[in-house]
Amino acid sequence: MRPNFSGIWTANLQRSKLVGPTPKALLVKINHSEPELIVEMLIAKPDDSEERLLFKGLTSGLEVVNHVNGVEVPSCSRWESC
Numbered sequence: 862m863r864p865n866f867s868g869i870w871t872a873n874l875q876r877s878k879l880v881g882p883t884p885k886a887l888l889v890k891i892n893h894s895e896p897e898l899i900v901e902m903l904i905a906k907p908d909d910s911e912e913r914l915l916f917k918g919l920t921s922g923l924e925v926v927n928h929v930n931g932v933e934v935p936s937c938s939r940w941e942s943c
C-alpha cells in the first residue's frame with residue numbers, strides 16, 4: 862500500500878533549507894488521488910505580498926509540464942518500487 866499525501870501542510874521554516882529569501886509562511890495543499898497529484902502552494906513573502914503556485918503531476922512516471930512564473934518546467938515522478 863502506498864501513502865496518500867492529501868492534506869494541508871505548513872512548512873517548518875526553521876528546519877527548512879530554501880533557496881532565496883525565507884518566506885514568512887509556506888502553506889501547501891495536496892490533493893493526491895493515484896496517479897494524480899495536485900499541489901497548491903501559498904507563499905507569504907517577507908514584504909507581506911503573497912504568491913500562489915499550482916503544480917500537477919502523475920506518480921506513473923509520465924512527464925508533465927507546469928508553468929512557474931511563465932517558464933515551462935517539465936517533471937516526472939514515480940514510486941521507487943515501480
